[in-house]
Amino acid sequence: xxxxxxxxxxxxxxxxxxxxxxxxxxxxxxxxxxxxxxxxxxxxxxxxxxxxxxxxxxxxxxxxxxxxxxxxxxxxxxxxxxxxxxxxxxxxxxxxxxxxxxxxxxxxxxxxxxxxxxxxxxxxxxxxxxxxxxxxxxxxxxxxxxxxxxxxxxxxxxxxxxxxxxxxxxxxxxxxxxxxxxxxxxxxxxxxxxxxxxxxxxxxxxxxxxxxxxxxxxxxxxxxxxxxxxxxxxxxxxxxxxxxxxxxxxxx
Amino acid sequence: xxxxxxxxxxxxxxxxxxxxxxxxxxxxxxxxxxxxxxxxxxxxxxxxxxxxxxxxxxxxxxxxxxxxxxxxxxxxxxxxxxxxxxxxxxxxxxxxxxxxxxxxxxxxxxxxxxxxxxxxxxxxxxxxxxxxxxxxxxxxxxxxxxxxxxxxxxxxxxxxxxxxxxxxxxxxxxxxxxxxxxxxxxxxxxxxxxxxxxxxxxxxxxxxxxxxxxxxxxxxxxxxxxxxxxxxxxxxxxxxxxxxxxxxxxxxxxxxxxxxxxxxxxxxxxxxxxxxxxxxxxxx
Numbered sequence: 001x002x003x004x005x006x007x008x009x010x011x012x013x014x015x016x017x018x019x020x021x022x023x024x025x026x027x028x029x030x031x032x033x034x035x036x037x038x039x040x041x042x043x044x045x046x047x048x049x050x051x052x053x054x055x056x057x058x059x060x061x062x063x064x065x066x067x068x069x070x071x072x073x074x075x076x077x078x079x080x081x082x083x084x085x086x087x088x089x090x091x092x093x094x095x096x097x098x099x100x101x102x103x104x105x106x107x108x109x110x111x112x113x114x115x116x117x118x119x120x121x122x123x124x125x126x127x128x129x130x131x132x133x134x135x136x137x138x139x140x141x142x143x144x145x146x147x148x149x150x151x152x153x154x155x156x157x158x159x160x161x162x163x164x165x166x167x168x169x170x171x172x173x174x175x176x177x178x179x180x181x182x183x184x185x186x187x188x189x190x191x192x193x194x195x196x197x198x199x200x201x202x203x204x205x206x207x208x209x210x211x212x213x214x215x216x217x218x219x220x221x222x223x224x225x226x227x228x229x230x231x232x233x234x235x236x237x238x239x240x241x242x243x244x245x246x247x248x249x250x251x252x
Numbered sequence: 253x254x255x256x257x258x259x260x261x262x263x264x265x266x267x268x269x270x271x272x273x274x275x276x277x278x279x280x281x282x283x284x285x286x287x288x289x290x291x292x293x294x295x296x297x298x299x300x301x302x303x304x305x306x307x308x309x310x311x312x313x314x315x316x317x318x319x320x321x322x323x324x325x326x327x328x329x330x331x332x333x334x335x336x337x338x339x340x341x342x343x344x345x346x347x348x349x350x351x352x353x354x355x356x357x358x359x360x361x362x363x364x365x366x367x368x369x370x371x372x373x374x375x376x377x378x379x380x381x382x383x384x385x386x387x388x389x390x391x392x393x394x395x396x397x398x399x400x401x402x403x404x405x406x407x408x409x410x411x412x413x414x415x416x417x418x419x420x421x422x423x424x425x426x427x428x429x430x431x432x433x434x435x436x437x438x439x440x441x442x443x444x445x446x447x448x449x450x451x452x453x454x455x456x457x458x459x460x461x462x463x464x465x466x467x468x469x470x471x472x473x474x475x476x477x478x479x480x481x482x483x484x485x486x487x488x489x490x491x492x493x494x495x496x497x498x499x500x501x502x503x504x505x506x507x508x509x510x511x512x513x514x515x516x517x518x519x520x521x522x523x524x525x526x527x528x529x530x531x532x533x534x535x536x
Contacts, residue, residue, distance in 0.1 A: 089260045151261040189266040230262075238270040242277060 005052040005071060012058070027070025029054035075196050078103045078226035080167040082158040085182070085203075087190055087224030088169060090152045099166075100154065103192075103226045106166045110156060114170035116179035153185040153230060155222045185222060188232025189241065191249050196227050198250055213244060264471050271452055271459045278304070278465065285447075285463045285512050288404050290523040292531070296435065297413030301405035303463065305395035310405035311388045312413035316427070319375070319382040327374020328384040329364050331356070333402070339391040340466075355399050358490055359389070362403055362444045362479040366487035369410060373439035376418055381425055383415060385438065396465035399477060403446040408520050410438055414533065434533060442481040445516050446488075447509035449476045453495040460505060462512070476505060482517035484510045 003012060011030075026032060031053045052058075056073025080086070080102065088100035088108060097112040148154070156169035173180035201207055202223045210221060217240045222230040229248050233241045267277065274282060289302040297312030319326060333356045335343045343349060348356075363369070374383035387410065389402050414435030417428045450464035450472035461468055469475060474494015479487040486506065491497070 089258075091258070149261065151258065151264075153260050153262050185262065187265065188262055190260060190262060235269075236273075238266075238273045238275045241266075242270060242275050242279060245277065246279060 002057045004056070005058050006055050007051075007053050009052045011050045011052075011069060023066040024050070025066045025068040026050060027059070027068060029056060029071025029073060030069055072197070076193055076227050078196065080104045080108070080158050080161045080226075082160055084225035085155065085157045085223070086169065086226040087185070087222060087228040087230055088154050088156055088226075089190070090148055090150050090154065093148070093150060098148065100156070100169060102167070102169065102224075103228065104167060108156075108158075108167040108169045110154065110169050110171065114156075114172050115183060116172050116177065148184060153188075153190055155182050155185055155224070155230070157182060181222075185230050185232075188220065188230050189245065191229045191231065191245050192227070194227045194229055194249055196225070199223055199225055199227055199229065202229070202248075213247065216240070219244060259467060259470055263467065267468065267471050268452060268454065268459075271461070272454075272457070276461065277467065280463075282460060283462045283508050285400075285516075288401070288516070288519065290404075290408055290520070292412060292523075292527045294531075296533070297409050299405050299409040299412055300392075301401050301408065303395075303397060303401040303404075304465070305393055306398055306401045307392040308398060308401040308405045309390040309392060310402065310409035311390070312409045313386050313388070314383050314413075314415045315386070316376065316381050316425075317384045318380060319378075321379075324379035325375045325382075326371040327382040329369050329371065330384060330386045331360055331363060331389070331406075332386065333359060333389045333391075335391045335394075335398075339394040339398070343391075343394075354492060355402070358399055358446065358477055358479070358488060359402060359406065361488045361490075362446055363387070363406060363410075366442075366444050366479070366481075368407065368440060368442055368444055370439035370441055376425055377420060377423060380423070385410075385413075385415075394466060396467070396469050397448050397463050400446045400448050400463060403444065403479070404516065404520065407440075407443045407445065408524065411440055411443070411520070411524055412527065413438060442483060442485070443517055443520065444479045444481045444487045445513045446477055446479045447512055449478075449505050449509075450474075451476070451495055451497065458495070458497070458501060460501070462508065476502070478506050478509045480506075480510050480513045482514050484514075 029052060030050055033049045033051065050069070052071055054071050054073050056071040059070045059072050061068045086102045088102045088110070090098050091101045091107060092099040098110045099107045100110045102108045154171055156171045159168040159170050159174070161167040171182040172178060173182070202210060203225070213219070217233065217237060219241065220232040224230070231241060231244055231248065233244070270276065271282065276282060280286070286304040291300040291302070292298065293300070298309070300307065300309045317328065333352070335349070335352045336345050337343050343352070369385065374385065376382055387406055389406060391398055391402070414437050416430060417433035417436050419426045419428065448463065450461050450469050451474050452459040452471070453473045464472060464475070474491070476491045476497065478489050481487060489506070
């Protein structure tokens with residue numbers, strides 16, 4: 001029987017002897033208050049220190065090695081967590097890069113250099129010069145800087161969320177400097193306000209929904225963990241795409 | 253946290269392209285109105301109207317006041333519309349945005365200036381006591397076209413409301429409580445409904461949609477609101493800026509509005525009757 005927890009509720013107290021494993025893994029929605037080391041097993045945090053910070057159903061899984069607890073709830077408000085992929089909308093351009101709206105409390109910053117060179121076809125005939133450290137880029141007369149308009153969609157992933165500062169996103173894979181599927185999204189339609197768990201489910205490789213929908217008519221899709229899904233179909237398929245949008249959006 | 257900012261380029265292009273094929277994002281036809289869902293509260297005169305995700309609550313209350321000296325036989329109809337951040341986070345409490353001013357003005361014209369409520373019937377003792385009917389409109393959720401939703405909620409609330417029965421003997425006025433005398437409905441001449449159309453002008457064509465969603469109204473070139481009643485009388489026609497429209501376009505839009513308003517009026521009447529059967533007002 002699933003238990004509903006409200007913010008501030010402690011974990012239900014099961015008998016102390018019942019837990020087979022000593023390690024406690026806390027998933028989303030639970031927070032362990034920082035306390036002094038308690039006497040229980042001398043291991044530091046105990047179940048008594050854990051409180052829920054979101055309202056939802058309590059999930060529990062014990063696989064022998066660790067006890068995993070989490071809260072399942074419906075949410076549409078996105079809190080950035082690296083390295084999640086997100087769909088952003090460029091809202092401003094400034095000297096070093098762009099400000100991107102990813103639906104979080106603060107707009108993210110996207111460095112102008114975090115793009116793979118060939119992801120912008122209009123600059124394919126130029127070879128991007130590799131800037132040496134200390135190279136001062138003057139935005140106004142540099143022909144090699146990629147220019148994206150305000151209002152463009154980008155598929156990026158979160159690099160970091162420094163405290164008291166804006167999150168950073170990037171359109172290249174950090175290790176290989178290749179786009180790896182990230183970059184500008186041209187055309188199509190971004191669905192906003194999709195429930196976050198739904199997005200996470202769609203990104204799971206075992207999810208059959210996208211395959212079943214794709215069998216009806218071909219389309220491109222990019223799923224952002226920030227509650228946005230981008231879809232694109234060929235010209236003339238607007239009606240099908242609208243049906244697809246309604247299907248993916250899901251809410252009543 | 254501000255509401256989702258400007259629509260992206262992809263959204264703008266897709267909405268226009270889909271409209272050119274006659275398809276809207278929520279699957280409606282271009283001239284389809286979202287079917288309103290009406291909900292009545294326990295208090296007489298409390299009505300909530302849902303138009304898709306747009307929700308508006310209208311509440312009617314009454315009090316006895318002194319009339320204006322130059323109009324001693326007329327009561328008052330006071331309409332209060334304040335959009336709080338509950339509707340959407342880009343609205344500020346206390347500060348009226350442009351859309352709010354426009355909305356308030358149109359509702360005022362549609363309900364008050366069109367004499368939907370007979371104000372002379374609100375008179376109790378000429379020159380001394382008249383009813384002042386207050387209509388409060390609360391915007392709970394904005395998914396486009398709050399004006400039409402508000403007008404449906406408002407007129408339904410006015411028709412649902414009952415004011416206390418009053419006996420006048422000479423100059424003495426006795427206001428009877430609801431427990432002793434059946435309350436009296438307001439005298440309503442006609443029921444005006446607002447119909448808002450959004451226009452998208454491309455280089456060669458002009459596309460029209462009825463009852464735009466929030467995204468559609470942000471991407472449109474202009475809107476036109478026509479307020480009509482079931483007798484096909486135009487109470488208000490408002491076009492504030494936006495792309496120019498031809499005469500044929502305006503006439504077509506008004507005719508479409510007139511048809512829809514007849515259907516709306518029937519819907520409201522049915523909802524009120526059903527509510528009247530459920531919540532029988534009588535004194536035992």
